[in-house]
Structures are given as C-alpha cells and as structure tokens.
Amino acid sequence: MRIGYPCINRTLECRSNRTFRLKSYSDERLKETVKNNLDCLSKILEFNAENNVLFFRITSDLVPFASHPVCRFPWQSHFEEKFKDVGDFVKSQGMRVSTHPGQYTVLNSRDMGVFERSVGELFYHCEVLDLMGLDLSAKVQIHVGGVYKDRELSRERFAERFCKLDDLIKRRLVIENDEKSYSLEDCLWVSDQTGVPVVFDLLHHRLKNNGESLKEAFEGFIPTWKERDGTPIVDYSTQDMGKRPGKHAESIDPLDFQEFLEATRQFDFDVMMEIKDKERSALRAIELASENVRFRG
C-alpha cells in the first residue's frame, strides 16, 4: 500500500500548478511557467521521498494550455531532460504518480467538439507520463462524464468512444465513480465492456451506490486492474460535516481512516488522500497505516 495526496504541497513554498491568463500567452511565458512548475514538482517529490509518501497526483496545470490551439511551443522536446529526470527520480524511489484531468474532459459528450478537445487533453496527460518514462501503472483518471437524461445510452457512448481511442491513451486511462451520475456499478459495467480499470472513490460511493457493502465494492473493482496496470487505486476522503454533501473534509478523521483500513485489510491497493490539507493528512495516514502490516513505506 502506497499513500499519497493530490497536486499541491502546502508545506513547501513553491507551486507546481502556476498558470497565467490565455490572453497573456506567449512562448516565453509558457517556458518560464513550465520551468517553475517542473522545478517545484521535483521539490515536492523530494519532500515526499523524505516522508515516505510514495504516491502523488501531478497537477493538470503542469503545462498550462498544453492542449489548447494557442500553444504551439514544443514543450515536450524543450523540457525532455527535465521530464526524464523527474521520471527517473519517481522510479528510483519506488514511487507512483497519477493525473486527473478536470471536469471539462468529457469523453462521452454529445458534442463532437467537446469530445475532440477531451481527447487532446487526455493525450497531453499521457504525453507527460510517457516523457517521464513511467510504466503503465502511472494512470490518467477521469469520470465517465455526462448523462444527457439517459444514463445507459451515455455510458454506452463512453465505452464506444473508449474503444476507438489511440492505444497511447487507452493503456493509461482509468475511470472513477462519481457522486451524482455514474456509480461504481456503472463504472464496472463500462469496465466490463472495455477492460478499463476502475478507481474506487469512497466518499462518492457513500453518496451514490447500489447498496453494496464495502467488501462487495472492493470485490467488484479490484479485479478490473490487470498486472500491467499496477496496484488498484482508491480515492479516500470524508465528508466536511455541515457543508454541502461531497465537500472534502479539512483534515483526516483518524478513526474513520483506521476503520476503513480495518474493513479492507484483505485487499492490496494504493490510497490517494483527497483531503483539503493535502500532505498533512497524507503524513498522518501513513503514521496510522504503519501500524498496519500491509504498509510498504
């Protein structure tokens, strides 16, 4: 079991998700921002290594506007060495990284323009992981997408679109259950049609499910991960009490996390701690999990 956190480190001064306005785009601006972001990513990964954090989600803003037509600069070749260095460090530490393209990536959209832009965005995320020289356990995680008043038809459209994707994308893509539209059951259906692995999001599952126990849920999604996909991934978070359902808690609830570990102890998986205070809760989770024999840290 590896434990990690998404995108931002609040202890360090630097940020790997610096961006700028589209209107102020220039190749120079892009170069400067990407250099900053990659340097900071290195610092975050070094921090993680020192603290036994072996899992990390890389921000989608690493290369701002990478999939936008305005960006013609060959950032791939310009930063080739740097990407490779980051990837070498990840590998040397036995770490795993993932990415999570945003809400605008909708593979099953009825609008072909949206679909095509989504493919471009997925291509960018995969390119970053490829440039780092990482194996196929470095995943790109998205939701199934829109419902358009017909969930079955729309999840079917996702499956059809997925099958036609370039293998470069297909081999890294994984889908995650969400709290409104597509439950674990829907994701497993899509996985059955396509072979895509399923990330299990605990908070989303608590908000939208089909009555499965935690054990049944794990027995469902774990087998969707094949050897080359690496260890199955779980997004762990808890509800921010008193706030809108689905809002992530400010910090880890140690008791809930320990209960969760206990309830799932027969399974091997990596955990992304989706908690607002980022690395702080990840470090606490690692402490708690260290008492558990499964933890590789």
Place this chain on the structure above:
DNA sequence: TCACGTCAAGCAGAT
C-alpha cells in the same frame, strides 16, 4: 501593495 472581478473548457442540480 492590495482588493476584487475574472479566469479555456462541460455538465448537473439547485436557486
């Protein structure tokens, strides 16, 4: 230096 309106993009659900 700071306040605050706006920021590439889609969709669903609430207001």
Place this chain on the structure above:
DNA sequence: ATCTGCTTGACGTGA
C-alpha cells in the same frame, strides 16, 4: 435563467 461546484484559488488589472 442564472449560479455553484467540481481536484481548487490564483491571475492580473486598477487604485
């Protein structure tokens, strides 16, 4: 019809 939230605040103009 308009606003809010998503993984989430930060950019950048104007005073």
